[in-house]
Amino acid sequence: MGRWEKEATLIHFFLALLVVGSAAIPARAQTEGSATVWEKHFPHAINWCRRTSGGILIVYSGKTLTAINGPDGKQLWSFPYIELGGSDSGWTSPNEVPGFPILLINRAKLSRDDSEHLLGVDLMSGAIQWKQDALNDPFQLFLIYKSDRVLLITNKGRILNKPVLTLLDTRTGHADWTTEYSNKFSSRGIGFSEWNDHAYLFNRFPPLTFYFSLGRVDLGNGKPLWEFTKHTFQQVAEIMIVPENTIVLESPPPVFAGGLVIFEAKYLLAFDPATGKQV
Numbered sequence: 001m002g003r004w005e006k007e008a009t010l011i012h013f014f015l016a017l018l019v020v021g022s023a024a025i026p027a028r029a030q031t032e033g034s035a036t037v038w039e040k041h042f043p044h045a046i047n048w049c050r051r052t053s054g055g056i057l058i059v060y061s062g063k064t065l066t067a068i069n070g071p072d073g074k075q076l077w078s079f080p081y082i083e084l085g086g087s088d089s090g091w092t093s094p095n096e097v098p099g100f101p102i103l104l105i106n107r108a109k110l111s112r113d114d115s116e117h118l119l120g121v122d123l124m125s126g127a128i129q130w131k132q133d134a135l136n137d138p139f140q141l142f143l144i145y146k147s148d149r150v151l152l153i154t155n156k157g158r159i160l161n162k163p164v165l166t167l168l169d170t171r172t173g174h175a176d177w178t179t180e181y182s183n184k185f186s187s188r189g190i191g192f193s194e195w196n197d198h199a200y201l202f203n204r205f206p207p208l209t210f211y212f213s214l215g216r217v218d219l220g221n222g223k224p225l226w227e228f229t230k231h232t233f234q235q236v237a238e239i240m241i242v243p244e245n246t247i248v249l250e251s252p253p254p255v256f257a258g259g260l261v262i263f264e265a266k267y268l269l270a271f272d273p274a275t276g277k278q279v
Helices: 003-011 233-240
Strands: 014-020 023-026 035-041 046-051 056-061 064-069 075-079 102-109 117-122 128-133 138-143 149-154 164-169 175-180 190-195 198-203 211-218 224-231 255-257 260-264 268-271
Touching: 138 190, 149 190
Parallel strands: none
Antiparallel strands: 014 023, 014 035, 046 056, 056 064, 064 075, 102 117, 117 128, 138 149, 149 164, 164 175, 190 198, 198 211, 211 224, 255 260, 260 268
């Protein structure tokens, strides 16, 4: 086994934080002019490591979930045994709630005989704040403006699906409402904008689908109010002939101006937000 292979193998069993100049960065191998700030070994291979906005590292090793303070490497908390259900949808558990010191951990089993749960875990202490029945694989989470709610969009399929929307209270884990959205979206292609207590869902990657869609949902009760979907043969044809190495730019969120929803897909469209009619 060569030197590079040995180093790559060791990386699966420990974390090292190196400092280069004045900036602390995680790195796989020590380089010239750098110094190891801290190092932590794990008894099992590291399945994955996530960094929160506050610099806390969430490490899943074997069946153990550990939180480590990034700057000094001190362990904040650990679940000695936690089994996490898999996800094909692209929403990686656990997920940090923006602006709140809480992790949402879905499809978590705290023992071999336990059923799967959605856990609300205090980010600093590891204390379980609440426990609810597990959801379908969540793949996106959006914070609702000026509230302690988050909108979870869960996946019932793999690529194209009818997403399920859940408005969740982050303090208690209670779902204010849950509704199945009738339109189909790519599992990684849902965009979200909020305006006047309503949610607007749209395709973020319209060139990669056979259609593009925009819909309005009442955040008070989860009721879909209207949907706009456009199917064109031209889009299908373009999907079939996308050249290699093409960079696809994301569609921007809807722009709210003059009481209209302006949505850019292949071109600009304007809608009456109350009715969804194109103007």
